[in-house]
Amino acid sequence: MSRLRSAQAQALQRRLFGMLLVSLPVYSVLFAAVALALDTTVFDDLGERIANLTSSWTYYSEDEYVALQIEFADARQSDLLQALPVEGGGYNVRNLGPYYAMRSLKWVVLLGIYLLGCVGMALVVMRSSVKRFDDLACAITALFADREAKIILPDSLAIVRAELLEVRERSLADERVTRAAETRKNELVAYLAHDIKTPLTSVLGYLTLLKESPDIPRTVRAEYAGIALSKAERLDDLIDEFFEITRYNLQAIPVERQRISAQLLCQQVADELFPEANAKDVTIDVDVPDDFTLFIDPDKMARALSNVMRNAVAYADVDTCVNVRVRIDEHKATFLVTDQGREISPVHLQSIFEKFFREDTARSSNKGGAGLGLAIAKEIVVAHGGSISAQSEAGTTTFFIVVPV
CATH class of the missing domain: 3.30.565.10 (Histidine kinase-like ATPase, C-terminal domain)
Incomplete structure (x- = not known):
């Protein structure tokens, strides 16, 4: 049998074994007391009724009764006969064999009833265990459906309840961190778009002037080209910086x-x-x-x-x-x-x-x-x-x- 490593499983195991160890002796004592009480009160009257139902009285003369006794003595069943003398001679006799046969099953039936009671108690304990598993499954399902939902579990599952609360808090904290990082990343994209747009606009503007004004003086042309180059270098630096932080973020340095x-x-x-x-x-x-x-x-x-x-x-x-x-x-x-x-x-x-x-x-x-x-x-x-x-x-x-x- 594999060893239970979960603290909650060990606690439930101790609880279930404790319930069985307490309930079985109590049930045994109560069953024995009830069986003895029934044996001294109800069983005698019930036995008489069973004997009357299973055996009928038959009249035998004295000679017939003696022959019957010899017959049952040879079969070693003489104790099965019950005879009552009849006024005027003869006997009323009945065979209690079916009654004794049924009486011999009394303890077997009682033992069966006792064992059925033990099985019933075990089923009740198992049902209690299944009920706790059902509570745990419902709590986990509710937690997946709504992480803000209240975790409702019995005190017997207090360890799991605390662990689920810790898992939920960690999940919510991770979600908040992820959401904040995503927000910052989106802001970064907006900032980069703005920073890249500014030098790019300047580059396009000065190149357009150079294209549309071919007759501008050489000094002005050189000035425009220099500004466009400076802005292009600025744009290149921004892109390099962005790729560098991305590389450092994705792998160890x-x-x-x-x-x-x-x-x-x-x-x-x-x-x-x-x-x-x-x-x-x-x-x-x-x-x-x-x-x-x-x-x-x-x-x-x-x-x-x-x-x-x-x-x-x-x-x-x-x-x-x-x-x-x-x-x-x-x-x-x-x-x-x-x-x-x-x-x-x-x-x-x-x-x-x-x-x-x-x-x-x-x-x-x-x-x-x-x-x-x-x-x-x-x-x-x-x-x-x-x-x-x-x-x-x-x-x-x-x-x-x-x-x-």
Whole structure:
């Protein structure tokens, strides 16, 4: 017999065995008491009636009665005869063989009735078990039909009731998360459509001008071509960013670590962002000691750091400085990227690293990307076993990238 692993099944098993262990002795005692009472009261009168129905009286003379006795004695059945003397001679005699035969079946019948009662009690217990199964099936069916429906189960199924409540809460929570993610994804599609439409419209507009105005001066033609190229590059960046976050979202990021100088990594990223920072009159100051060495994936961490620094440059005020520092202790390294500019609200600080999150007023098309860079940075940092966070107060915003040393 396989062992029951479910706590609820074990509880029901104990309950059913307990009912049988209590009910069977009680039933046995009551049945025995009733049988003895009937045997001393009803059975004697009932036996007399049965004897009268199954055996008739017959008159025998004395000689015939003696011969009959000899006959029954030879057959060893003399105790089956019942004789009553008749006034004037002779006997009324009857054969009680059928009566004794029926009487011998009394205990067999009682035993059969007792066993039928035991079977009936077992059926009642089984019906109770089936009833609980039916209650459970109805509760599960109702839960599938309406997850908000109240789960009604008896106290004997309290364990299953608690488990169903937990399953329902998890299902509802997952549904809420899925619905929220779907909403954010739909918003992202709308934002991307808007961000892509803007540079695409400019490209089409300037190309149309070049096509319809073949006689415009060379300098103006060069200016229009340059603007169209710039907008096309912007469009290409948006598409690349979208595909990158999609790729990171669908598969685990492979991390290939190696020793690298923290100062070299930060300086290389700062040099890459120099044109963007210079266009805004923003400087990037890298303050990292030369002897700081990290064991990380340099390409992917450079991508994460670039996204954070690009975000800082995009929202820094004109003529301000973006500071990049690194702190290293025994167990972890912390990149700090600080800028002076637009403050991020505490509510948005909890969500800016989530996939498909975008703060409308902080993600206008003339600043930064499509709002996906920080989500990509988080994917990369988490793949390194680290964490990323931010704090913003009085216009000073600092991003913290923490990775194990």
